[in-house]
Amino acid sequence: MTVSIYWFRNDLRLTDNVALAAACSASDELLLIHVRSPDENMATPWGFARRGPHRQRFRDQALAELRREMASRGGTLLVLDGPPQQVLPMVAQQIGASRIFCESIAAPEEMAQVAGLREAGLDVHDTWQSSLLSPADLPFEIAALPEVFTAFRQAVERAGVAPRPASPAPARLPPPPPRLPLLLESGPQPAPPCADPALDGSEMSALAHVTRYFDSSAPQSYKQTRNRLLGADYSTGLSCWLAVGALSPRTVFHALKAHEARFGANESTYWIWFELLWRDFFRFWSLKHGVRLFGARGLGQQPPPGHDPQAFARWRAGQTGHGFVDAGLRELAATGTLSNRMRQVVASYLIHELACDWRAGAAWFESCLIDYDVCSNHGNWLYIAGRGADPRQGRWFNPDKQAAEHDPDGSYRALWADPHVEPVP
Numbered sequence: 001m002t003v004s005i006y007w008f009r010n011d012l013r014l015t016d017n018v019a020l021a022a023a024c025s026a027s028d029e030l031l032l033i034h035v036r037s038p039d040e041n042m043a044t045p046w047g048f049a050r051r052g053p054h055r056q057r058f059r060d061q062a063l064a065e066l067r068r069e070m071a072s073r074g075g076t077l078l079v080l081d082g083p084p085q086q087v088l089p090m091v092a093q094q095i096g097a098s099r100i101f102c103e104s105i106a107a108p109e110e111m112a113q114v115a116g117l118r119e120a121g122l123d124v125h126d127t128w129q130s131s132l133l134s135p136a137d138l139p140f141e142i143a144a145l146p147e148v149f150t151a152f153r154q155a156v157e158r159a160g161v162a163p164r165p166a167s168p169a170p171a172r173l174p175p176p177p178p179r180l181p182l183l184l185e186s187g188p189q190p191a192p193p194c195a196d197p198a199l200d201g202s203e204m205s206a207l208a209h210v211t212r213y214f215d216s217s218a219p220q221s222y223k224q225t226r227n228r229l230l231g232a233d234y235s236t237g238l239s240c241w242l243a244v245g246a247l248s249p250r251t252v253f254h255a256l257k258a259h260e261a262r263f264g265a266n267e268s269t270y271w272i273w274f275e276l277l278w279r280d281f282f283r284f285w286s287l288k289h290g291v292r293l294f295g296a297r298g299l300g301q302q303p304p305p306g307h308d309p310q311a312f313a314r315w316r317a318g319q320t321g322h323g324f325v326d327a328g329l330r331e332l333a334a335t336g337t338l339s340n341r342m343r344q345v346v347a348s349y350l351i352h353e354l355a356c357d358w359r360a361g362a363a364w365f366e367s368c369l370i371d372y373d374v375c376s377n378h379g380n381w382l383y384i385a386g387r388g389a390d391p392r393q394g395r396w397f398n399p400d401k402q403a404a405e406h407d408p409d410g411s412y413r414a415l416w417a418d419p420h421v422e423p424v425p
């Protein structure tokens, strides 16, 4: 009798969950667990909670639905609070589990959690599954990953590397062990209100969004619309579900291919693949460089950044005095979402105009964004700071020029105008 634990991390889904499928086929009894680490609720050194209310709500929605789906397939999902390195060995001992299955994540804290479980004597089977392309299919070893995105993309495309097929959701799950652990189970918390209730973190919503988006003609004009700031479907809107793992990038890829077969492939549909490759690039890049990406200097040779706490506090509150930048920061704080273009504008403003530490901005994004993803977030911040994968030594976005180009009639600024300030005409 093999009793195992499946530990859900950033893979809150059934469809195309290779690590979960491996656990199912190797276990007679399987306990499904998600652990909320207290690290998530810690205050950051910059003075705010690490996981803000929008992110909490989104993840809790994903968990609530996953729990229902598991129950309908004969499984039991427990949501426990505590450090995974302590909680999981205790549960394993109580239920007599010999093995833990989970996905692997290319970030120092997450890798330390797995190392901690192994030190506690557990047999951990971690499977890489969060990228579109499998590391084993790349035409180079991770240690030889090109440092620049274009070289990575060209090497992948030249070698014709294609994503593997997505696997279906398991119809049945092994039953849970008869004696469940005596730990206090907390379950998802009541969700705080959200500015956009349509953004629900569950796998069901993710798959419904994929179907609706790729059944529409929106992908045909993605490249022309992707830099917009307002409206529906100007970009795919998939990142939030990819981040909690309610959706796998391979599911997205196969929906994109089906769309191309029906509507035709063009530069816009190619660009969705192109952007998904950026996501992969930052994942592999994190695997290659590890903890170095989290230091003040990143991969750069420049001196560490300075910091101005007052300017940072005004930036966070959307009160820098620059209407366009402030509109973006208010949207972020109010909704937990922000377009790619506005992320670039506000990040550039913090780093290059306010001379603040890029890590403070990255931490604020971590707290707010429902699509927060450690690899994509750090990769992009480092890129703009010129301390990462940028051959041009940093990206400066002129905020006046950006406002004129992307918000010519001021409607974005008007929407997010401070109610205490005269609205922009």
Ligand code: FAD
Pocket: 226, 235, 236, 237, 238, 239, 240, 242, 243, 272, 275, 276, 277, 278, 279, 280, 282, 338, 339, 340, 341, 343, 344, 347, 365, 369, 371, 372, 373, 374, 376, 377, 378, 380, 381, 384
């Ligand atoms: P689309 O434009 O439709 O792109 C399709 C998919 O490609 C996205 O869902 C995403 O998975 C991927 N993608 C697109 N652009 C990028 C990019 N620049 N880097 C990596 N992947 C990309 N994205 C996150 O998912 N999580 C983050 O924490 C995050 N932090 C960011 C921080 C900064 C400073 C910047 C400039 C960008 C950040 N991004 C992050 C990347 C990008 O802004 C979002 O992925 C995108 O806005 C999500 O909207 P979408 O799904 O409609 O994207």
